[in-house]
Amino acid sequence: MPQPVARQGEIGVSAPYQGDMFQFEYEQELATLPPSRAHQEPIDVLSYDRYIVAMSGGKDSIACLLHLLDCGVPKDRIEVHHHNVDGEETGEDGLMDWPVTGDYCKKLSEALGLRYSQSWRHGGIERELMRDNQPTAPVSIPYLVDGKRMDVGGAGKPNTRLKFPQQSANLAVRWCSSVVKIAPMDAWISNDPQFLDGRTLVITGERAEESSARSHYNEFEPHRKDNRNGARVRRFVDHWRPVHKWSEQQVWDIIKRYSIRPHPGYSLGFGRLSCRCCVFASKNQWATIKFIAPSQFKRVAEVEAFTGLTIHRKLSVQEQAACGTPYPASNNPELIAVANSHVFSLSIFVDDWQLPAGAFGEASGPT
Numbered sequence: 491m492p493q494p495v496a497r498q499g500e501i502g503v504s505a506p507y508q509g510d511m512f513q514f515e516y517e518q519e520l521a522t523l524p525p526s527r528a529h530q531e532p533i534d535v536l537s538y539d540r541y542i543v544a545m546s547g548g549k550d551s552i553a554c555l556l557h558l559l560d561c562g563v564p565k566d567r568i569e570v571h572h573h574n575v576d577g578e579e580t581g582e583d584g585l586m587d588w589p590v591t592g593d594y595c596k597k598l599s600e601a602l603g604l605r606y607s608q609s610w611r612h613g614g615i616e617r618e619l620m621r622d623n624q625p626t627a628p629v630s631i632p633y634l635v636d637g638k639r640m641d642v643g644g645a646g647k648p649n650t651r652l653k654f655p656q657q658s659a660n661l662a663v664r665w666c667s668s669v670v671k672i673a674p675m676d677a678w679i680s681n682d683p684q685f686l687d688g689r690t691l692v693i694t695g696e697r698a699e700e701s702s703a704r705s706h707y708n709e710f711e712p713h714r715k716d717n718r719n720g721a722r723v724r725r726f727v728d729h730w731r732p733v734h735k736w737s738e739q740q741v742w743d744i745i746k747r748y749s750i751r752p753h754p755g756y757s758l759g760f761g762r763l764s765c766r767c768c769v770f771a772s773k774n775q776w777a778t779i780k781f782i783a784p785s786q787f788k789r790v791a792e793v794e795a796f797t798g799l800t801i802h803r804k805l806s807v808q809e810q811a812a813c814g815t816p817y818p819a820s821n822n823p824e825l826i827a828v829a830n831s832h833v834f835s836l837s838i839f840v841d842d843w844q845l846p847a848g849a850f851g852e853a854s855g856p857t
């Protein structure tokens with residue numbers, strides 16, 4: 491199996507001097523390694539005390555993680571963090587996401603020897619969209635004191651949604667991203683005392699190619715929860731989007747170089763790995779979801795009917811699916827079973843890496 495490229499720093503730290511012959515071989519080995527890529531970046535990548543990688547399980551967040559390793563960031567400073575968009579750690583199948591995503595992210599982190607943690611809003615997107623004169627649910631964050639989790643929020647004003655997030659780049663109306671991803675990350679950074687100590691770099695995988703809105707994101711900026719100049723509480727947090735300028739080809743190249751098996755959604759034909767039932771899903775995607783996950787599809791259709799408002803302005807998900815065609819690659823019962831399981835049962839590293847069927851395909855997903 492091809493192995494990930496070794497880092498100079500790892501060899502430099504771990505190689506004890508064992509005589510001239512060893513020294514000769516060691517120097518030869520060092521000479522064959524690619525240089526750390528940290529110096530090629532517009533920021534001082536290696537200057538942080540901790541690195542939080544927001545991991546969706548999709549190719550872009552994996553590319554971010556692998557790029558950090560390429561830059562020579564020590565593994566013990568990296569934490570992979572996943573937001574469970576359907577809420578809770580385990581349990582019933584959710585309304586929106588791929589059941590396997592959480593465990594895929596966990597196994598990926600373990601395979602790379604990295605810490606893994608999760609946050610979620612209780613009840614996930616479904617509870618928020620069904621809110622009827624109720625407050626937004628609290629967020630569960632990893633709280634490292636005593637190793638216990640902690641709930642934050644949940645005491646806001648009662649309000650009513652009773653509608654799916656709207657298809658818009660405006661996060662105020664496309665509220666899912668802010669409610670189940672951005673807010674949980676903010677709650678964690680604001681409440682976990684580890685972030686008061688030293689410098690933190692938060693890494694996310696938005697790419698300019700994905701949408702016009704994303705092309706305007708900054709590649710590097712202070713994080714929303716940075717408070718480095720605070721009078722009472724000081725928190726130094728930067729936000730880096732290392733693959734912002736990358737092409738899709740570059741993303742797949744680094745995943746191939748590390749021999750990482752992509753999330754099964756890509757092999758089933760999806761071009762982007764967002765929530766399986768993302769509100770931006772195309773007609774072909776809805777047709778595919780109906781084929782590979784009929785009970786989840788039915789639940790989404792039922793929620794549309796209950797709220798009286800469809801995700802699409804004019805068409806119900808049933809009508810969208812009827813206009814689309816399932817991706818040919820989705821006709822694969824073994825892969826469907828993997829994708830529909832809460833346990834990712836395949837190996838993370840693969841010997842014979844293949845570009846998945848969804849690569850360079852339809853790119854419907856968050857804008």
Ligand code: SF4
Binds near residue numbers: 764770
């Ligand atoms: S992937 Fe789609 S449905 Fe999920 S949070 Fe993002 S925009 Fe919302």
